[in-house]
Amino acid sequence: xxxxxxxxxxxxxxxxxxxxxxxxxxxxxxxxxxxxxxxxxxxxxxxxxxxxxxxxxxxxxxxxxxxxxxxxxxxxxxxxxxxxxxxxxxxxxxxxxxxxxxxxxxxxxxxxxxxxxxxxxxxxxxxxxxxxxxxxxxxxxxxxxxxxxxxxxxxxxxxxxxxxxxxxxxxxxxxxxxxxxxxxxxxxxxxxxxxxxxxxxxxxxxxxxxxxxxxxxxxxxxxxxxxxxxxxxxxxxxxxxxxxxxxxxxxxxxxxxxxxxxxxxxxxxxxxxxxxxxxxxxxxxxxxxxxxxxxxxxxxxxxxxxxxxxxxxxxxxxxxxxxxxxxxxxxxxxxxxxxxxxxxxxxxxxxxxxxxxxxxxxxxxxxxxxxxxxxxxxxxxxxxxxxxxxxxxxxxxxxxxxxxxxxxxxxxxxxxxxxxxxxxxxxxxxxxxxxxxxxxxxxxxxxxxxxxxxxxxxxxxxxxxxxxxxxxxxxxxxxxxxxxxxxxxxxxxxxxxxxxxxxxxxxxxxxxxxxxxxxxxxxxxxx
Numbered sequence: 242x243x244x245x246x247x248x249x250x251x252x253x254x255x256x257x258x259x260x261x262x263x264x265x266x267x268x269x270x271x272x273x274x275x276x277x278x279x280x281x282x283x284x285x286x287x288x289x290x291x292x293x294x295x296x297x298x299x300x301x302x303x304x305x306x307x308x309x310x311x312x313x314x315x316x317x318x319x320x321x322x323x324x325x326x327x328x329x330x331x332x333x334x335x336x337x338x339x340x341x342x343x344x345x346x347x348x349x350x351x352x353x354x355x356x357x358x359x360x361x362x363x364x365x366x367x368x369x370x371x372x373x374x375x376x377x378x379x380x381x382x383x384x385x386x387x388x389x390x391x392x393x394x395x396x397x398x399x400x401x402x403x404x405x406x407x408x409x410x411x412x413x414x415x416x417x418x419x420x421x422x423x424x425x426x427x428x429x430x431x432x433x434x435x436x437x438x439x440x441x442x443x444x445x446x447x448x449x450x451x452x453x454x455x456x457x458x459x460x461x462x463x464x465x466x467x468x469x470x471x472x473x474x475x476x477x478x479x480x481x482x483x484x485x486x487x488x489x490x491x492x493x494x495x496x497x498x499x500x501x502x503x504x505x506x507x508x509x510x511x512x513x514x515x516x517x518x519x520x521x522x523x524x525x526x527x528x529x530x531x532x533x534x535x536x537x538x539x540x541x542x543x544x545x546x547x548x549x550x551x552x553x554x555x556x557x558x559x560x561x562x563x564x565x566x567x568x569x570x571x572x573x574x575x576x577x578x579x580x581x582x583x584x585x586x587x588x589x590x591x592x593x594x595x596x597x598x599x600x601x602x603x604x605x606x607x608x609x610x611x612x613x614x615x616x617x618x619x620x621x622x623x624x625x626x627x628x629x630x631x632x633x634x635x636x637x638x639x640x641x642x643x644x645x646x647x648x649x650x651x652x653x654x655x656x657x658x659x660x661x662x663x664x665x666x667x668x669x670x671x672x673x674x675x676x677x678x679x680x681x682x683x684x685x686x687x688x689x690x691x692x693x694x695x696x697x698x699x700x701x702x703x704x705x706x707x708x709x710x711x712x713x714x715x716x717x718x719x720x721x722x723x724x725x726x727x728x729x730x731x732x733x734x735x736x737x738x739x740x741x742x743x744x745x746x747x748x749x750x751x752x753x754x755x756x757x758x759x760x761x762x763x764x765x766x767x768x
Contacts, residue, residue: 244259244260245305245686245688245693246259246305246651246684246686247259247684248683250676250680250681250682251678252676252678254602254605255650255676255678255681258601258605258646259651262302262646263306264638265608265614265639265643266299266302266303266306266638266644267306268638269283269284269286269638269640271289273332274333275331275346278312279312280313280315281312281313282312282313283299283313283640285330286616286635286636286638286641287632288332288336288634289332289336289634290330290331290332290334290336291313291332293317293329293330293357293360293364294354294356294414295640296313296364297361297363297364297367298360298641298644298645299640299641300363300364300367300644301644302640302644302647303644304367304368304370304371304687304689305371305651305685305686305688306688307688307689308688310367310368310371310689311372311374311377314361314364314365314368314381316331317361317364318361318365321384321387324391324395325388325389325390325391325392326350326391327350327357327358328349328350328357329349329354329357331346331348332347333347351416351429353411353417353428353429353430353431353435354411355397355398355406355407355408355440355443356414356442356443358388358389358391358392358447358450359389359392359446359447361388362385362388362389362450362453362454363446363449363450363453365378365381366378366457369662370659370661370663370687371662371687371690372662372687372690373690373692382457382458382461385454389450389454392447393447397431400437403484404476404477405439405444405480405481406439406443406447406477407437407438407439407443407497408437408438408440408443409428409431409435409436409437410437410496410498412551412556412572413440413493413512413513413514413552413572414440414442414443414513416429417429417561418435418436418561419500419560419561420432420562421500422560424562426562426563427561427562427563427631436498436500437496437497438494439485440493440494441485441491441492441495441512441514441515441518441523442513442518444480444523445478445517445518445524446517446521447477448474448481448521448523449521451473451474452471452474454467454470455467455468455474456661458470460661478522478523482523482524482528486528490511490532490535491512491515491518491524491532492508493507493511493512494507494510502556505556506554509554510552510553511535511539511550511552513550513551513552513579515532515535516532516536516583516584516586516587518532519532519533519591520583520586520587520590526591530592530593530746533591537596539553544620545620545621546621546622547576547618548584549576549580549584549600550574550577550580551571551573551577551580552572552574553574555568555573555574556568556574561573563631565631569619570629571617571625571629571630572617574620575617575625576620576622577617577642578604578616578639578643578645578646579616579641579642581600581603581604581642581645581649582600582642582644582647582648582649583648583649584600585597585600585601585646585650586648586652588600588653589649589654589672590653591745592745592746594672594674594721594748597654597672598654600649601646601649601650601653601654604646608643613637614638614639614642614643615635615636615637615639616635616639616642651685654672654676655671655683655685656669656672656719657669657694658670663690663692664694664714666715667694667714667716667717669694669709669716669718669720670718670719670720670721671683671696671707671720671721673698673700674722674723674724675721679700680698680699681697682695682696683696683698693711694710694711694716695709695710695711696710704764704765705720705764705765705767706763706764707762707765709755709757709761710757710760711757711759712758712759713757713758713759715755715756715757716754716755718752718753718754718755719743719750720751721748721749721750722751723767726767727749727751727767727768728740728742728751728766728767728768729766729767730766731751731753731766732763734761734762738753740753741753751765
């Protein structure tokens, strides 16, 4: 079968990246029959369930290969509560074997989680990007608004004083709360004695979701609603950066309820949502640079095989109610590819391109050697297992982390980003000089619609040539140039166009915009 999404460079660590990740995702698909209708989704790595949090993350990889992107989102929308609340997950498979054997249809919302609704909005947006189904997303818009309004009004999730999203004291975005020993296992419920605070990742997630709503309402010519959502986004971002930024990175948990955990210094804990805050647009460039440097520094002084920490330093062993949550396990300091993929994308966007390449290469080495990928690893490189996990399964085909890595690869290194839907507005930011690649052929396609964009790029001593092929599209180019070079002129189909040389940290780019109709041939003369 001819691959519709590919990268060809002559280097196996890049040419084999997409097929490896696709092979994992193909093993993660899950078909359910609910109310007589087929629902096709992608499972979490630890149980046969479709979680919106995992699914929205996996869609960044799945959207290229899967035809049915909408049935799962439709089901979450159809089962939305009148309040606006979205379920975390649903399943028809027994989960807690051997004690649970019933194959009933089960729906779950974990009360301590404040991130569910923004993930629903992000998933709907990604499915729309790939399918281009305007009528579908228009029908969903009221439910998307209702979900976001639920979060910004419910007393469990909204802090009226700070005007920020709050939650009970969990490890970053995860789903069990600290109780100071008041509960005998993992605590998923909100209780009167909950320890409240602000978690930066919730707020960056809703910032991005508010921006998505602004984009969609602008697209559908509802300017007033678009401006309203943009204003809400700007206010949330400003508040988050004021409250959560500690000068180096985002503080893990800014406490509202006073609580002291022996042996824990929250100001030192670097948690997994930090790279996500960058990619969602909440962090400024200077803040992004500071976060990336923090990861580089911790890589140097850590004994872990990778710096993709769920949280560092971790909490004391077992204080969240399960003895398996010891230091270095799962979300308590485990190493997560989903963090590495986000970090790679952030590095590419903020002038640390070689670091982004290094992350991708290390991940490729990991998966090509073993043929497996896990949600998390111990710091010594040992993968998670059923015995070491708090969940009943630990499959070796984790789609959440592998999709994050594919996101870093395709949108970061190959530099193909859809800025609307069906690539009608796109950004091409090839960064191949950072990988030592002089010639690359790249094509990215959506299986659900057939829309695609492709380019061939060649770097030579005095010029860069680029051929782009796509349906009518407004393409913003942001091309990394070879070291110590700048653009002297840019021509498209033989005609000179306006351009700008841009420096990001020590990296040199050339920026210009072209309306491409089927094909454009571009030549960049270098000085």
